[in-house]
Amino acid sequence: MVIEIRKVNFVNKGAELMLLAILDRLRSRYPDAKIVMQPVNARKGYPAGADYLERAKLNLYQKVHFRKYGIEWDKIFNYVPKGFRDRFGLVLDSEVDIVLDAAGFAYGDQQGVMNTVGTALDVKRWKKNNTIVIFMPQAFGPFKNKKIKKAFQTILELADRIFIRDKISYKYVEELNPIQENYSLYPDFTNLLEGTLPNNFNTEENKICIVPNIRMLDKTTTSDAQQYPIFMSKCIKLLKSHNLKPFFLIHEGKEDLELAKKIMKLANAELNIVIEKDPLKIKGIIGACDGMIGSRFHGLVNALSQGVPAIATGWSHKYEMLLNDYNFKEGLLSVDASDEKINAALSVLIDQTKRERAKKTIKNSSDIQKALVLKMWDEIYGIIDKKSMDDVNE
Numbered sequence: 260m261v262i263e264i265r266k267v268n269f270v271n272k273g274a275e276l277m278l279l280a281i282l283d284r285l286r287s288r289y290p291d292a293k294i295v296m297q298p299v300n301a302r303k304g305y306p307a308g309a310d311y312l313e314r315a316k317l318n319l320y321q322k323v324h325f326r327k328y329g330i331e332w333d334k335i336f337n338y339v340p341k342g343f344r345d346r347f348g349l350v351l352d353s354e355v356d357i358v359l360d361a362a363g364f365a366y367g368d369q370q371g372v373m374n375t376v377g378t379a380l381d382v383k384r385w386k387k388n389n390t391i392v393i394f395m396p397q398a399f400g401p402f403k404n405k406k407i408k409k410a411f412q413t414i415l416e417l418a419d420r421i422f423i424r425d426k427i428s429y430k431y432v433e434e435l436n437p438i439q440e441n442y443s444l445y446p447d448f449t450n451l452l453e454g455t456l457p458n459n460f461n462t463e464e465n466k467i468c469i470v471p472n473i474r475m476l477d478k479t480t481t482s483d484a485q486q487y488p489i490f491m492s493k494c495i496k497l498l499k500s501h502n503l504k505p506f507f508l509i510h511e512g513k514e515d516l517e518l519a520k521k522i523m524k525l526a527n528a529e530l531n532i533v534i535e536k537d538p539l540k541i542k543g544i545i546g547a548c549d550g551m552i553g554s555r556f557h558g559l560v561n562a563l564s565q566g567v568p569a570i571a572t573g574w575s576h577k578y579e580m581l582l583n584d585y586n587f588k589e590g591l592l593s594v595d596a597s598d599e600k601i602n603a604a605l606s607v608l609i610d611q612t613k614r615e616r617a618k619k620t621i622k623n624s625s626d627i628q629k630a631l632v633l634k635m636w637d638e639i640y641g642i643i644d645k646k647s648m649d650d651v652n653e
Contacts, residue, residue, distance in 0.1 A: 262355070277361045296314050297324050320349070321349055358385055362378075363556070420642060424445070425583075448636075454543030454561070464506075467550050469551075470510050470559075483574075490601075492525035493601055494552050498605070505530055507523070553570075559571050566619075570605060571592070585621050586624045
């Protein structure tokens with residue numbers, strides 16, 4: 260059996276966490292499966308070839324697929340003998356049995372046309388090969404752009420299962436086809452992974468985790484982009500005034516780091532900056548904190564899934580819906596929130612009684628979310644097992 264995991268990467272630690280969460284479940288259930296990834300496009304500040312080295316560490320096969328100028332160039336590899344391809348760990352697109360798409364948030368008006376249009380073409384090709392296509396829990400929509408709407412309708416009609424991460428995304432999908440039965444609501448699936456606390460992390464000097472997000476500058480209005488660093492600096496000043504020892508935890512590369520430095524300058528405060536490449540150690544660090552303030556979605560999931568109170572501000576509906584899932588609506592703030600609202604929201608981190616009460620509420624909700632994710636995996640196992648049996652019986 261050949262299973263492809265797509266739309267994940269090693270730059271964004273949330274995306275890498277999704278990859279690890281999928282591998283954890285697949286390898287425990289299907290130890291003999293070949294698991295493949297397609298090389299991702301080079302990203303700013305990410306060395307050429309680094310993607311391959313990271314895949315190799317995880318014993319992942321390499322999927323050969325290139326589309327340029329509308330042409331599928333990888334077809335030339337059909338003429339390369341399979342034995343030769345196997346020696347180099349190369350897998351053809353046509354050899355993939357199951358595709359698991361873990362994009363996170365790629366299909367909708369905010370993400371540009373090509374993401375959805377390109378994936379619609381991929382899904383058409385896969386279904387011609389009798390490949391099972393499953394979209395892991397992620398956010399979708401809105402679909403006001405005609406090209407994006409048409410492309411996602413194709414995806415919706417052809418995909419075997421689409422798991423939707425929140426109620427607003429579900430509404431966007433339902434508006435396209437209310438009678439389709441291949442989509443359902445399930446939460447983010449990284450909550451089952453256990454974090455690991457690094458030996459060199461000082462829990463006494465780093466109490467409240469601050470996770471900035473450069474997307475708050477390019478995915479928001481000009482006004483919100485200008486206000487975001489000011490908002491974060493206000494939060495830091497308040498925490499410092501109560502001696503709560505905030506520190507920065509960088510979730511995605513150089514841009515988040517530069518943003519952290521800008522916020523720190525505005526706050527006129529020197530904070531520890533923790534840069535950790537291992538997403539499981541990032542989760543371990545967050546789990547050891549008294550609280551978090553952040554704008555990275557999976558940073559917030561890391562906190563809430565471990566019962567850590569998290570104050571969030573974000574650039575899409577997925578943040579509000581996440582806090583709703585954990586019964587912690589009061590944790591959401593807009594970047595233009597008044598000082599009074601900021602003080603009220605952060606009191607859950609400052610006041611120990613409030614913090615312990617919030618932890619209990621969040622932990623109870625986390626248990627519910629984890630049970631739902633286990634149920635989702637049972638559905639996925641059922642689909643994969645049926646595909647495996649059908650192939651044997653052919």
